[in-house]
Amino acid sequence: xxxxxxxxxxxxxxxxxxxxxxxxxxxxxxxxxxxxxxxxxxxxxxxxxxxxxxxxxxxxxxxxxxxxxxxxxxxxxxxxxxxxxxxxxxxxxxxxxxxxxxxxxxxxxxxxxxxxxxxxxxxxxxxxxxxxxxxxxxxxxxxxxxxxxxxxxxxxxxxxxxxxxxxxxxxxxxxxxxxxxxxxxxxxxxxxxxxxxxxxxxxxxxxxxxxxxxxxxxxxxxxxxxxxxxx
Amino acid sequence: xxxxxxxxxxxxxxxxxxxxxxxxxxxxxxxxxxxxxxxxxxxxxxxxxxxxxxxxxxxxxxxxxxxxxxxxxxxxxxxxxxxxxxxxxxxxxxxxxxxxxxxxxxxxxxxxxxxxxxxxxxxxxxxxxxxxxxxxxxxxxxxxxxxxxxxxxxxxxxxxxxxxxxxxxxxxxxxxxxxxxxxxxxxxxxxxxxxxxxxxxxxxxxxxxxxxxxxxxxxxxxxxxxxxxxxxxxxxxxxxxxxxxxxxxxxxxxxxxxxxxxxxxxxxxxxxxxxxxxxxxxxxxxxxxxxxxxxxxxxxxxxxxxxxxxxxxxxxxxxxxxxxxxxxxxxxxxxxx
Ligand SMILES: Nc1nc2c(ncn2[C@@H]2O[C@H](COP(=O)(O)OP(=O)(O)OP(=O)(O)O)[C@@H](O)[C@H]2O)c(=O)[nH]1
Ligand SMILES: [Zn+2]
Ligand SMILES: [Zn+2]
Numbered sequence: 271x272x273x274x275x276x277x278x279x280x281x282x283x284x285x286x287x288x289x290x291x292x293x294x295x296x297x298x299x300x301x302x303x304x305x306x307x308x309x310x311x312x313x314x315x316x317x318x319x320x321x322x323x324x325x326x327x328x329x330x331x332x333x334x335x336x337x338x339x340x341x342x343x344x345x346x347x348x349x350x351x352x353x354x355x356x357x358x359x360x361x362x363x364x365x366x367x368x369x370x371x372x373x374x375x376x377x378x379x380x381x382x383x384x385x386x387x388x389x390x391x392x393x394x395x396x397x398x399x400x401x402x403x404x405x406x407x408x409x410x411x412x413x414x415x416x417x418x419x420x421x422x423x424x425x426x427x428x429x430x431x432x433x434x435x436x437x438x439x440x441x442x443x444x445x446x447x448x449x450x451x452x453x454x455x456x457x458x459x460x461x462x463x464x465x466x467x468x469x470x471x472x473x474x475x476x477x478x479x480x481x482x483x484x485x486x487x488x489x490x491x492x493x494x495x496x497x498x499x500x501x
Numbered sequence: 502x503x504x505x506x507x508x509x510x511x512x513x514x515x516x517x518x519x520x521x522x523x524x525x526x527x528x529x530x531x532x533x534x535x536x537x538x539x540x541x542x543x544x545x546x547x548x549x550x551x552x553x554x555x556x557x558x559x560x561x562x563x564x565x566x567x568x569x570x571x572x573x574x575x576x577x578x579x580x581x582x583x584x585x586x587x588x589x590x591x592x593x594x595x596x597x598x599x600x601x602x603x604x605x606x607x608x609x610x611x612x613x614x615x616x617x618x619x620x621x622x623x624x625x626x627x628x629x630x631x632x633x634x635x636x637x638x639x640x641x642x643x644x645x646x647x648x649x650x651x652x653x654x655x656x657x658x659x660x661x662x663x664x665x666x667x668x669x670x671x672x673x674x675x676x677x678x679x680x681x682x683x684x685x686x687x688x689x690x691x692x693x694x695x696x697x698x699x700x701x702x703x704x705x706x707x708x709x710x711x712x713x714x715x716x717x718x719x720x721x722x723x724x725x726x727x728x729x730x731x732x733x734x735x736x737x738x739x740x741x742x743x744x745x746x747x748x749x750x751x752x753x754x755x756x757x758x759x760x761x762x763x764x765x766x767x768x769x770x771x772x773x774x775x776x777x778x779x780x781x782x783x784x785x786x787x788x789x790x791x792x793x794x795x796x797x798x799x800x801x802x803x804x805x806x807x808x809x810x811x812x813x814x815x816x817x818x819x820x821x822x823x824x825x826x827x828x829x830x831x832x833x834x835x836x837x838x
Contacts, residue, residue, distance in 0.1 A: 392527040395556045414665045414736045415686045422689045429569035432657045
């Protein structure tokens with residue numbers, strides 16, 4: 271089974287392009303499964319289930335979704351192997367711009383949309399910086415020039431990535447993407463001992479651990495104070 | 502190991518490759534005041550707290566920078582569009598029948614209309630061209646660019662993108678004026694004579710548009726016709742993609758003939774997916790798609806071109822009538838046809 275991790279800002283079009291791409295996998299007779307990671311809510315699993323493929327979801331609730339992802343990915347891989355999948359795809363909404371779920375040697379796809387503004391590429395950090403393939407969506411509704419400028423911005427944040435333009439509505443580009451992300455010779459049996467591409471923030475603070483009271487005396491762990499200055 | 506990070510000081514890098522400044526800033530590298538160092542030395546002494554806070558990965562950053570400089574050098578050399586040709590070799594229809602042509606050859610300056618019912622396979626043909634299909638798409642077609650198949654890295658390269666696209670649904674979304682917008686695009690293209698190019702695009706766009714606009718108009722406030730005109734002029738002149746894909750050009754607020762003339766005068770190949778007889782007849786050829794495949798290729802005949810003249814006259818009449826209606830006049834039609 272090959273494993274593909276897909277990440278990207280909320281509503282960037284991850285599910286749309288995956289649905290289109292999976293259709294092409296299915297036409298080739300490949301057995302695909304999806305696990306969707308989100309924070310509080312998702313009904314993406316319903317859309318994937320409509321393709322008649324195995325799908326699971328995991329909600330991280332109070333945790334950073336990427337932290338939650340790493341804590342669970344090994345079990346997810348086991349599930350995929352038990353389902354006899356050819357391809358297991360994880361989709362996670364990148365809510366925390368400081369983390370990314372990518373694992374060394376596992377194909378990492380970042381989905382980002384043309385409408386998000388030209389400064390977005392530099393804001394979203396590791397999720398974009400360390401992806402192998404960057405898929406840009408919603409090119410059907412912005413001008414050619416804006417697409418070109420946006421592509422350049424993405425390229426300057428991650429020059430080594432393959433950049434693909436895929437339309438989540440019409441599916442234009444999804445076939446091409448399907449040929450790029452799947453490697454039939456890759457068999458991921460376990461992720462035991464594998465490493466994340468990017469270190470997650472090194473420590474948790476009291477609020478990460480469930481503290482709700484505000485004020486210095488309730489703060490333990492890694493507390494970083496905002497620099498406000500005097501003026 | 503690498504000269505950009507070990508031999509050049511940061512300030513030498515910035516002088517030699519001015520675009521490195523944006524790159525450093527986009528990656529939140531606090532290089533200011535440290536320009537006399539090489540990047541390697543800079544990272545060696547960089548405060549680990551800053552590394553963590555700005556999510557910097559020095560190793561990945563250095564690799565990316567090297568790739569970026571090499572990539573941007575490609576943009577420099579490929580600035581001037583050259584002559585391009587596309588050759589399409591047959592694949593199969595949806596039902597498995599082989600397409601019945603030997604090959605289709607299209608070269609710079611040609612306008613090709615692509616016609617056929619919705620869902621007939623027009624998008625797949627355009628996708629085959631954009632991807633330079635090599636018997637590896639659902640149609641089994643092969644598309645050669647300048648007489649040969651593309652190498653994998655050429656297919657994925659964003660600096661060599663083959664196709665630029667213009668469609669009815671496209672809008673400007675950035676919050677800036679016409680001038681700021683053109684400046685941004687020209688800057689990203691690394692063109693040499695920026696001011697002149699911006700002025701040229703602006704003038705051309707104004708000739709194409711029915712109503713004039715100024716450089717300080719926010720792009721999101723342009724009318725439909727004005728936006729389309731600016732998009733076309735900008736794509737013709739600034740986009741490096743040799744092929745322009747057009748999905749209809751609406752008949753209002755823009756001179757379509759001039760628009761196509763501008764595109765071909767910049768040596769573009771224009772592929773137009775259209776149901777409009779005037780646009781279709783402005784093409785040199787029509788590719789007819791049906792049932793997932795190319796059914797036939799029709800060269801626009803002399804007779805058809807004569808009809809085009811009449812259609813254009815009709816079209817003009819209709820436009821005039823619309824104009825009269827808009828300005829509250831009573832409608833008059835001279836019976837000349
Ligand atoms: N016009 C246009 N709309 C798109 C495109 N791709 C996705 N959309 C729309 O964008 C919205 C969000 O798409 P989703 O696929 O749900 O995005 P997502 O990234 O999976 O979202 P979350 O999982 O909720 O974070 C939907 O309304 C899609 O129809 C595209 O290429 N063009
Ligand atoms: Zn989704
Ligand atoms: Zn996080």
